Amino acid sequence: MNYKLSVIAKELGVEFNGKDIDIEGIESIDKASSSHLSFFTDKKYIDTLGYTKAGAVLIQEEFASLLPSSTIALITPEPYLALAYASKLFAHKISAQTYPPNIGKDCDIASDVKFGSNVTIKDGVTILSGCYIGDNVTIEENTLIHANVSIYHGTKIGKDCIIHSGTVLGSDGYGFAHTKLGEHIKIYQNGNVVIENRVEIGANCTIDRGAISDTYIREGTKLDNLIHIAHNCDIGSYTLCAAQVGIAGSTKLGRNVVMGGQSGAAGHIQIGDFVTIAANSGVTKSLPSGNKTYAGFPAMDIKLWKKMHAVLMRIVKKR
Amino acid sequence: MNYKLSVIAKELGVEFNGKDIDIEGIESIDKASSSHLSFFTDKKYIDTLGYTKAGAVLIQEEFASLLPSSTIALITPEPYLALAYASKLFAHKISAQTYPPNIGKDCDIASDVKFGSNVTIKDGVTILSGCYIGDNVTIEENTLIHANVSIYHGTKIGKDCIIHSGTVLGSDGYGFAHTKLGEHIKIYQNGNVVIENRVEIGANCTIDRGAISDTYIREGTKLDNLIHIAHNCDIGSYTLCAAQVGIAGSTKLGRNVVMGGQSGAAGHIQIGDFVTIAANSGVTKSLPSGNKTYAGFPAMDIKLWKKMHAVLMRIVKKR
């Protein structure tokens, strides 16, 4: 799905000076190559502008001069909104059409399972009744998919995984640009979901696909039921999440993290290796690696949280 | 599904004086017309009794004299319990039978999608594999329904909506009357769900049908994953709910409300236009419109909440 830059510019109603290059997708300023369209929406990253290798960048006029001469500026007063409209051009075309998959040896697949185009199922995979497996999905050896699982296009699932019923892998991340009138314009989610080997995901979980790059669930991690993993999260290996945990977008969990039931984490933070989060807590800031437990909202050292609770109880009982 | 009042009265084991009118449904005291059965269960609304246009009212003996002479009193010591039994008479008959739908032009509907009776699908609609669309559902132009969505009878979905996998629209609201022995008698949920245009609903959400009138998700609103919207909620236009939000019954959100992840709202309250609720908070009382953020449980002005947290930390660290 390549577009001439002129086609994109016309679609967005912007003008540009420069060569009418081919654009094959959207990428962030730091990862973009000469065939990518990028966008500058967060002044925090202004220093990276001069080094971008992007073919073209959606950018406000005042910052355009900071781009290298090899990068074309697509000048727009609202680059994030323009990004939303551009993302639609590169969105996967959703189709209800079904196809026969490429199936390995010794698979056990219910007769009513439906597949999109170009699906690859490796040896020894079991898929129960009512599942839907979208376009370009790959499922590695010996993975077990229980009934009524929905897997969106482009999802990659490793070996020896277990996915429980009702779980949804690869649904759209929650990303919108907002107009001045308060309408929300969908940022099409063009990343995928990658589930590594030996992952188990409980029932009725939702793992959203990435906005641009992918969402990862790393090797040997085990998720309980009704868990939400937002777009572009990276859930480290051998991590445990109890039921009803929610992880907001772009947050990274280390290895062997433990999240208690109904706990949550804000977006764009990091929870280090071996950290434990108590049930019902909410992590609002990054936490360093280390064998330590945090509790409360906002999450703090559990010893401090217990002291806080004890002090409060003493004060209350005096009155 | 009309009943003679005498049939209803016999079913409930109550007697009445008056004409044996035709009853076509149940309505609240203020909305009922002469062909409706109504009920008086909350003394807060005693002033409305004299003005009701209801054909008949389930009511305790002591209040019956307050009804206008044109309204027939169905006297019962437990009107709410009688309402529960009456609601069953007017319940939609659930059937596993499937039918061909009325389909518009340029639709893309997977071959295994199943429909109840009298379903209308407008032009350009896409429905992926494994969906079930109940009786009398209508889906307007260009809406996209991902795999394994369940849509109960009577749900109305607007144009240009996106419904993600595993979501359930129109499941029964959580309504029961309680016997003196502590048993729970189902109040059949005879309202519907109405999803307006350009709404996006994430994966594995549940939007319950109304008890008597309908549940609304207004134009342009976007819901993330694993969200619960209870019966008779009215979620205003251009509102955003992050993942795992729960809104209890009959609560009304204004336009451009933002609910953070894992936050909740109690039943029968109103959250005004442009209000933001921080993640993990719980709103227990109505909040006025205005561009203001609330946090905590019970939710308070976020500045107050932050001060509370800071004061508490100072007290704790001194001890």
Added chain:
Amino acid sequence: MNYKLSVIAKELGVEFNGKDIDIEGIESIDKASSSHLSFFTDKKYIDTLGYTKAGAVLIQEEFASLLPSSTIALITPEPYLALAYASKLFAHKISAQTYPPNIGKDCDIASDVKFGSNVTIKDGVTILSGCYIGDNVTIEENTLIHANVSIYHGTKIGKDCIIHSGTVLGSDGYGFAHTKLGEHIKIYQNGNVVIENRVEIGANCTIDRGAISDTYIREGTKLDNLIHIAHNCDIGSYTLCAAQVGIAGSTKLGRNVVMGGQSGAAGHIQIGDFVTIAANSGVTKSLPSGNKTYAGFPAMDIKLWKKMHAVLMRIVKKR
């Protein structure tokens, strides 16, 4: 699925002295009979060791002498890990194969519903489109199963139940043994789910199967949407759980308990009869029976919680 003890021992890489008995399953120390394999992993129960009737016990060397002479010790430094490996031997073989069920009179079952082997559906049951009913499931008279419900093998559902769309009954409980390297080894969940009569379960709930014994939802209990009930819970009769409640493993709720929306309970505790838990609260310790309400995290008498909140507000407003 019986095994010679020698086969199990070889699989686990342990040795034993004694007769090569037949083992038919795994049971806890107190419930095991002479044909069961058991395990000793929690020193709290050391007094029960001398009385076990288990045929064989996975046990650390230092405790083996406490077993009665009729019980064979399978000595291993990590009995919990050995239990995990042994549990796999007794796991139900998951298969995608479908079979015709045994169906009673006057049933209404959608043509695309799929069944595992040996399913029994009693008279008057309705099952809507897209459901999957696993091996050995039984569903009693007049129960209604809405669309796209997934029911794992061995689940028992009583009479006059209603199960809403997207709900998953019998998914694996969240149980793992941990290696010294931090990997998680699945404890196969060989118990079942038992739903008694007149239970209603909302949409997109997850009720996990027991690890060894069963998970129970007792008579007349009503669950709202998106609720998680973990393995080996016993949810008492006529209990009400509002939406998004989560109950951790092995917790027992009494009769007529009320759990408010988004509330939770820790594992291995008991909430007594007639107790009410406020919305958004988390119960961390057992609560006695009685018509009393608790709130907060950790949950306390709601009067104390309200006082705590009031005191805190007074302190904050002074500063």
